[in-house]
Amino acid sequence: MPATLEQRILTLSIAATLVVSALGVALGLISGSEAILFDGVFSSIDAAMSMLALAVTRLVMRESTRRFQLGYWHLEPMAAAFNGAVLVLLCFYAFLNALGTWLKGGSEPQLGLALGYAVAVSLICFTLFFCERQLNRRARSEFVRIDLQNWLMAGLITSALLIAFLLAWAMEGTRYAGWIPYVDTTLVMLLTLVFVPIPLRIVYRAMREVLMVAPSRLDSEVRAAMAPVMRREGLLAFDSYVAKSGRVYTIEVHILTTPEFARDGGIAVCDEIRAEIAAGLSMPAEQRWFTVAFTADQRWL
The missing domain is CATH 3.30.70.1350 (Cation efflux protein, cytoplasmic domain)
Structure with missing residues (x-):
């Protein structure tokens, strides 16, 4: 029962993540927002990691074989460590890319598209987070716990985007309008710094299990x-x-x-x-x- 529920949760999460990533990449390119593009790429990588997690959950439920006599349990922390490491690298790359754009004078996205994206994706992310948290009380899955943390992180990122885009929209036509091109890139840099500890903790916890540190x-x-x-x-x-x-x-x-x-x-x-x-x-x-x-x-x- 828990294994079946775990796989259903991850499958639903993958489908939702693919929708969010497609929206993010498309609207990020159309609107010219690096923050939205970062959000979309983050979601794309998250979808790939969720697929990996789903494959591992199916493996660990198999019976042991003569080759893997202790089963496949050791693959779980390895996959979790890889998941966290990829997200850390993404945050690092996004920060450097945003810093380069900021130093060149920033960029000014189409605020109408950006605001619509931020509202829609925030609702999706928080809905998935609360649904997965409720379901994981029965599934008790480490992968689902990591996945719901990713949804929370994505929801907070998109909510911050919404606030920043509203701020930029309010600055139009005022004496602060010259700062609008810097809002998008500054937000990306702040978000990567704030949220990089989450995948770092995932890597730390997973590597303790990979190295068989006694809890x-x-x-x-x-x-x-x-x-x-x-x-x-x-x-x-x-x-x-x-x-x-x-x-x-x-x-x-x-x-x-x-x-x-x-x-x-x-x-x-x-x-x-x-x-x-x-x-x-x-x-x-x-x-x-x-x-x-x-x-x-x-x-x-």
């Missing part, structure tokens, strides 16, 4: 689950190893026992301990790769 909260949760278990007689010490890759949590626990424990307890007690540890973990069973090993030899801990 501190998961590590604390596993150790908290082990505390009551280690009160059992015959259990001497333990060590745990955790990582997160996409939607899957990898948890390994190695428990050092007395030599007599395995002989007296048997497999049934070991399974009982596994169940007790699992009961102390918050993530769903289908989202964890959970291993508990027992040894009476210190070197295997």
Whole structure:
């Protein structure tokens, strides 16, 4: 159910993004607005990234194979990191391009077309953001979470465009009319500086998973689950190893026992301990790769 819902959300998002990007590129070129053109190109890249995300979600739901014996979960953070990196590069390029135009005297777009675009696209972006946020409460998808952040970012960008174009329209025929050519390019530079931290955070979070940095909260949760278990007689010490890759949590626990424990307890007690540890973990069973090993030899801990 969540996987199907996730794919439906991403498919809807791709369709909407293609509409917005086509409007942005076309009206950006017609109106002469670099800000609208940037918005359209941003949406085009976002659509491509959403298609990549959709392809990855379909892959991760497949059964493991002899070649990918642990499944395809590792592709999720890799795709997310690529998504964020592309958006960072786009912001960097847009800033430099706008700065060059600003230094040449700016540009004056057709404000009527620009205002119509900003109103229509703002409504689309915020509608998609609120719809996806509501649906993702059930889907619980990292890709959808990133996608709805992109819709929020696009909506805020377009709202800022609307405010700036209204300001430029109000400046016509006044003593400030000479500043109108600088409104469009100045806005692009400000927007790229304000919003570049969002894809940077996406890259940072995804690269932590690619590099298998242990999530501190998961590590604390596993150790908290082990505390009551280690009160059992015959259990001497333990060590745990955790990582997160996409939607899957990898948890390994190695428990050092007395030599007599395995002989007296048997497999049934070991399974009982596994169940007790699992009961102390918050993530769903289908989202964890959970291993508990027992040894009476210190070197295997």
